[in-house]
Amino acid sequence: MQIAVSGGKGGTGKSTVAINMTIALRERYDLVLADLDVEAPNDHLLLGVELANEEPVELFMPRFDYSKCTRCRKCAEVCEEHAIITMRDGTPFLMPNLCSGCAACEIVCQVPGAILPGKKLMGHTYLTETPYGFPLVTGRLLEGEERAMPIVSRAKKRAQALGKELLLVDTAAGTSNTVSKALEDSRLIIAVTEPTPLGIHDGELILRLAKLMDIPAMVVVNRSDLGDVGRVREIAERYGAEVIAEIPYSENIIRSYVEGKPIVLGDYPEAGIFREIASRVVEFLGGGE
Amino acid sequence: MQLVIASGKGGVGKSTVTASLLYLLKDEYRFVAVDADADAPNLDLLLGVEHWEEEKELIGAKVARINTESCIRCGICQERCPYDCIKVIDGDYVVSELTCEGCNVCGLVCPVPGTITLEEVRSGVVRKTTTRYGFPLISAQLDVGRPNSGKLVTEEKEWAKKLMGELGLEHMIVDSAAGIGCQVIASIGGADLTILVAEPTPASLSDVQRAYRVVQHFRQPAYLIINKSDFNPGFTALREWAETEGIPILGEIPYDRAIPRSMSMLKPFVEAFPDSKAADAMREIAERVRKEILK
Numbered sequence: 001m002q003i004a005v006s007g008g009k010g011g012t013g014k015s016t017v018a019i020n021m022t023i024a025l026r027e028r029y030d031l032v033l034a035d036l037d038v039e040a041p042n043d044h045l046l047l048g049v050e051l052a053n054e055e056p057v058e059l060f061m062p063r064f065d066y067s068k069c070t071r072c073r074k075c076a077e078v079c080e081e082h083a084i085i086t087m088r089d090g091t092p093f094l095m096p097n098l099c100s101g102c103a104a105c106e107i108v109c110q111v112p113g114a115i116l117p118g119k120k121l122m123g124h125t126y127l128t129e130t131p132y133g134f135p136l137v138t139g140r141l142l143e144g145e146e147r148a149m150p151i152v153s154r155a156k157k158r159a160q161a162l163g164k165e166l167l168l169v170d171t172a173a174g175t176s177n178t179v180s181k182a183l184e185d186s187r188l189i190i191a192v193t194e195p196t197p198l199g200i201h202d203g204e205l206i207l208r209l210a211k212l213m214d215i216p217a218m219v220v221v222n223r224s225d226l227g228d229v230g231r232v233r234e235i236a237e238r239y240g241a242e243v244i245a246e247i248p249y250s251e252n253i254i255r256s257y258v259e260g261k262p263i264v265l266g267d268y269p270e271a272g273i274f275r276e277i278a279s280r281v282v283e284f285l286g287g288g289e
Numbered sequence: 290m291q292l293v294i295a296s297g298k299g300g301v302g303k304s305t306v307t308a309s310l311l312y313l314l315k316d317e318y319r320f321v322a323v324d325a326d327a328d329a330p331n332l333d334l335l336l337g338v339e340h341w342e343e344e345k346e347l348i349g350a351k352v353a354r355i356n357t358e359s360c361i362r363c364g365i366c367q368e369r370c371p372y373d374c375i376k377v378i379d380g381d382y383v384v385s386e387l388t389c390e391g392c393n394v395c396g397l398v399c400p401v402p403g404t405i406t407l408e409e410v411r412s413g414v415v416r417k418t419t420t421r422y423g424f425p426l427i428s429a430q431l432d433v434g435r436p437n438s439g440k441l442v443t444e445e446k447e448w449a450k451k452l453m454g455e456l457g458l459e460h461m462i463v464d465s466a467a468g469i470g471c472q473v474i475a476s477i478g479g480a481d482l483t484i485l486v487a488e489p490t491p492a493s494l495s496d497v498q499r500a501y502r503v504v505q506h507f508r509q510p511a512y513l514i515i516n517k518s519d520f521n522p523g524f525t526a527l528r529e530w531a532e533t534e535g536i537p538i539l540g541e542i543p544y545d546r547a548i549p550r551s552m553s554m555l556k557p558f559v560e561a562f563p564d565s566k567a568a569d570a571m572r573e574i575a576e577r578v579r580k581e582i583l584k
Contacts, residue, residue: 009299009300009329010298010467011299011300039467039470039473040467040495040499042495078393080392081392100371100390102393104392107369107397107398108397143502144469144474144503146439147471148468148471149388150371173299173329173467173468174328176434176435176436177387177389177390177435180387180434184385184387196552197334197552197553198304198331198552201334202331205329205433212433212434223549226549226553227552227553254520254521257490258490258521
């Protein structure tokens with residue numbers, strides 16, 4: 001079973017919600033948290049742990065054996081990314097930065113051994129134990145690499161392979177297909193937004209994606225005193241999503257964030273809000289009875 | 290000159306700072322602004338844009354489709370899809386349009402010719418307007434669930450370049466997306482320098498370090514603006530990192546409620562609250578940009 005925390009705009013507090021919710025839910029479920037914001041993964045920093053158990057994510061990259069290549073150009077023609085260019089005589093060259101690792105070139109090549117399976121390192125996945133009794137899986141794209149999708153896909157598989165009762169996914173910002181990949185298979189999306197015009201604009205996009213993917217959504221309004229929560233409610237209603245929590249702008253949250261101490265574990269009044277979010281999730285998943 | 294504003298982490302104030310910087314530079318320089326966060330474009334909102342003068346659809350994304358009539362349900366496409374985008378729904382093999390990268394591997398391995406086709410779909414729109422401040426803005430909006438292609442950003446920058454020629458503009462100022470992926474690479478690639486925006490938190494430091502490595506990859510100079518600079522007084526690692534790397538700090542903007550308030554007014558904070566302490570800091574930054582960057 002999987003639920004996801006997402007939110008359109010960057011910096012609205014997705015990771016804060018994901019972490020505190022996970023900690024609040026760990027008593028009910030045997031769970032794992034997956035940080036699939038692979039361009040900017042931060043859950044480990046918020047949990048105060050160092051990433052561990054690194055595994056490389058390598059993609060197929062063609063290597064040409066020019067002694068066998070017949071210069072037929074099929075590999076270049078089939079490459080949707082135009083990563084293979086050919087010289088006038090048909091000799092292929094790879095531009096590694098453009099290669100998506102899909103292996104289409106190898107599939108169409110008719111000369112056995114003319115295209116050899118080289119590898120390109122795209123990033124890493126990590127499996128880190130946290131002091132809170134659940135593991136964290138993190139995907140991390142290598143700087144300078146453009147393609148987040150393979151890392152998202154691999155990190156998610158690594159988390160799924162743990163076979164936990166509940167998988168919590170923290171996605172990247174935005175609504176591109178790497179976010180859809182992270183959201184896929186979720187029973188519920190917790191959309192974190194802010195009541196500012198920017199937050200509302202981007203929050204609506206994530207609700208639209210949830211609708212397209214046919215996944216129920218609930219909305220958490222962060223920094224709720226910095227704008228008009230009524231507008232968020234209107235939009236949420238339009239997409240059949242309920243606003244389940246409002247988190248005011250809070251020095252306490254910032255302080256615990258900076259100290260790497262999840263606020264849900266302390267005595268600040270804000271801790272109650274995160275416990276309430278968790279209990280709404282439990283109720284939704286049918287674990288309340 | 291082409292300069293980019295990037296941050297790695299989202300929500301640290303990149304667009305807020307950009308909008309105010311554009312506002313402070315508008316009378317002296319002739320430039321085009323580009324919002325390269327095609328996933329979640331916000332610069333138009335911060336600049337009070339109400340309508341677009343021109344809009345182009347960008348057809349560029351490709352999505353595989355399986356013809357269920359001729360499909361023999363051998364499952365090879367599902368097995369070979371590098372991104373697990375093919376599902377079996379009610380016995381039919383179906384490509385998930387919201388995760389497909391358009392690589393066409395399924396089409397190549399399918400034994401029945403013509404069963405799997407690669408179709409072009411809309412990736413989103415690229416649009417242009419003239420802001421009420423007089424300078425043009427190019428923005429884009431990726432359609433929900435499309436491959437997050439830097440192509441949209443490249444298209445935006447092409448349009449911006451054309452506009453520079455037509456209108457005789459000197460500079461292109463690009464507000465990049467968060468992260469370090471294809472949109473950011475398309476933003477930073479080809480630029481002259483990058484201004485990084487970060488806040489003094491471990492998460493923002495970690496992400497801005499990653500963005501800086503992308504800048505280094507393109508061998509460009511970088512500058513740093515520290516936003517919400519007083520928000521975490523004990524945290525000195527951001528400044529120390531900038532010093533160690535030799536990244537000049539253009540200035541520090543203190544946390545100021547004037548900024549979120551200006552956002553709901555849809556105005557750059559230097560315009561909405563010119564007497565705020567954040568606006569003072571921003572004017573100093575703009576001064577350094579004039580003297581050290583745009584000259």
